[in-house]
Amino acid sequence: MLSAPVVLIVSLLYLGLLFAIASYGDRRADAGRSIIATPYVYALSIAVYCTSWTFFGSVGRAVSSGVGFLPIYLGPTLTFVLGWIVVRKLIRICKANRITSIADFIASRYGKSVSLGMLVSVIAVVGILPYISLQLKAISTSFSILIAYPDIRMPAHSSGVAAWQATELYITLALAAFAILFGTRHIDASERHEGMVAAIAFESLVKLVAFLAVGLFVTFSVFNGFGDIFTRASSSEALSRLFTIDGVAGYTSWVTLTILSMAAIVVLPRQFQVLVIENVDKRHVQQAMWMLPLYLLLINIFVLPIALGGLLLFPDGKVDPDTFVLTIAMQQGAPVLALVAFIGGLSAATGMIIVETVALATMVSNDLVMPLLLRIGPRNLTERKDLTGLLIAIRRGTILLVLLLGYVYANTVGESYALVTIGLVSFVAALQFAPAILAGLYWKGATRVGALSALLGGFLIWIYTLLLPSFSRSGWIAASFAENGPWGLVLLKPYALLGLEGLDPISHATIWTMIINVGLLVGVSLFTLPSVIERGQAVRFVDVFKQAAGSGREWHGRAGVAELKALMARFLGEPRAEAALVRLEQEINGPIDRQGLANSATVSFVERQLAGAIGAASARIMMASVLREEMHDIDEVTRILDEASQLVLYSRRLEEKSRELEATSQELRGANEQLKELDKLKDDFMATVSHEIRTPLTSIRSFSEILRDNPDLGEQERQEFVTIIVQESERLSRLINDILDLAKMEAGTTEWQIAEHPLGPIVERAVAATSGLLTHRPDIEMSVDVSAALPPAMVDPDRLIQVVVNLVSNAVKFCDKAHGRVSIVARARDGWLEVDVSDNGVGISAEDIEKIFERFQQAGNTLTDKPQGTGLGLPISRQILQRFDGTLSVVSELGRGSTFTFRIPAVKASIAAHDREVGAVT
């Protein structure tokens, strides 16, 4: 009934259905109506995590280590519940930077490093091989068991049977063809495969339904529910041990398995593909957070019942527990259920193989082959018109190669392990990516060299502790290598490195690889400096939520839009390149001149598109070739640093300049205020001068006209008027002289005849000059007291006489009207010569004291009888004294008179001589 052709036809029909779903999904995606844009499809696609290893192997692991199968499903649940923030950030970064694979992510994060991308690709391919071979093995094993129905025969060791190997090879080739059809139909900039995701989600449903069907059948049809199975099992000593975890090693194993699977749900290439790359909407992560754990719970509910049931049904141990899912149905005579179970397993295996190989193919083509070809390939590669075909060929070749390698591994190494263990070997390999990714997300200090050494170190330890022993077991290398260590060195035993014994190989390898990996990442990063581009990428990744959608590193070369479009067309094809430009136009809300020069936004956009198709590192090389930008790192760094330091210098200068300007404008404001003030003073001065000149002129004109118009005036009147005219003319002359004098002094154009002169004779000459004033005031008593032999001073004698005359005439003018007294005292004191001129007049009020030194100001209450002065005497005197380094001051009391005092410095040598002469000082 379940003959080989029947099973084959059913299998092919099933795969055909999957392909139909995928095609439908792709068509809908092309029409812009995605069928996968729901969190359900997203969560189901992530369930590609559950491979044939889960489907068959969980039961096997439950049999060998009881609840030990659980951590593999606990880990992802923990990741989604606790680590969804990490997942969200990862998705955000990958979308912003158009990351196409895990290799692309790590390469991109650490400065778009080509070497890192290559290393990650190699690790991924080598590390995942066991896992792929596991799927092949599961399919072929379940197929050969199923077609033997109703007999239950474990397949003989395949290595010896040529026909068997041929079957397995055909399966491999068929799967390769299928994966190629699914994953490499076209090159898309976003590297998303909607049809594939739809098919994978469907497969996840199928395997879940199939497993639940078997579980329900075993639990409720073969036995009488959970209680029945567990009661029977616990009555058996051998079976009850499966419910407990024994010893430290057991717990260590639990913890390491949990950690491994926590990482695996994200960092396995296919998980990264569905979880991150194929993610349509990052909000779906929130829903997947509970849907995926629910899925894992459902697919694990019946693991223990099936395991226990199998052990109870096949007590003799001749049936491999890895096949219980299939063989229980066969033993119970349920061929349809057995077929369903087979399809479920097939579903789990093909799903894994398709996604995994597509992910690996992307990685290998973008991060391994293309960079190699671009670097060392034929020179004309970057010039070739259409590289789409080349890319697709590389990917198809990769898929085929990976599957064939998996086939080889399955037929050489695979035999020596149980399903679960093989899978875990790959888990440990994938775990090597986790530190570099986590550090890449959260630690800006992680450097390219750090990541490179961490991955290399971890990978080498993985090879030594897991891969080589597996070769040893299969006889490729001496068995003693695994047993006693190389050359019998016990410390180097691959399962007990440096004496770390008592652990299962997986925990042992996990611990050692992580110590080396994390240690190197942190250690080397701390001791190496990131390059400029690394630093830029670190910020873009770590601070992804802080920045707007990335502008990236600026390109410095120049390229036309047409050139860039041609470049895109070579990888994406002409229509997609044009579509991308149209999308950019929509993004920037404006047309792009197809013939013009590309601006930096366009260049960055094209680089992102290319990165989507061929990976960041390759995209950078291609862009550089088009932009004719040399990528000599040191040169670039030096130039950028130069620019930066020049900018800093420039901005510092700018700051200085603006400070100076600020100060200058402050000064200017002050000067302007002063000018305004001066302008006002000048206006006032001019008005005052005008007034002072017009006043005598008025009298002169009026009386002149009166004399002219009144020829009949009496002689006395005529005489009086003429006298007034003469007096006012004199006043006018004095005024003009004083104004000119003051103006010259202020302008500094006065000629000074300064020399050493004794003060006494000068004062006496001045007093003599004022004696004329006293003729009208016989009442005034004038006293002069000049000390004998006053020391000389540096003065212009005529000017000093002018000062004394001014002061004395003021005193005469303002002294008491009836009994005027004016006294002049000259003396030497403390190196100064002092002259007092005092009167006994009305004095000057405190508020007027400063005013009297201003031009045209005379103390108000003295003006009832208009003085003869010009109002410029005191200002002129003060100017003259200032020229002699002297001062003029006044002390006054209302009603008691005023004393004006001026001081000028005596000539020092002469002071000494004078002192000796008079013996005043010893």
Next chain:
Amino acid sequence: MTDPALSPAKVLIVDDEPNILLSLQFLMKKAGYAVRTAKDGEEALAEIAREMPDIVLLDVMMPKLDGFSVCQRIKSDPALAGVRVVMLTARGRDVEREKGLSLGADDYITKPFSTKDAIDRVATLLARPVKPA
């Protein structure tokens, strides 16, 4: 209105410059007016209070109380509505002229002035009714 022949118009001259005061006094007396003088603003207000003049010739820059203040007092006092005011200024700036006129001064004479012009202006003002305040 006022006929000098009947009862001579009363002129008050206010200036702190004695010679200017003297010349204006001579000119106004000769024109047939009854002339009084004052040396500053306060004295002027006292003279006005003693006997209301028909016209005041008022210097601007004077001690104690300047001409503008005196003009303002006269023009704001309804009892003195019949008093004409002529400002005398030696500054000759337009702002001063504007200020004097805005305070209600009837005319404005800039020093130094033509004696004939001064006499004519006074005569014209006296011949014309007092403008309403």
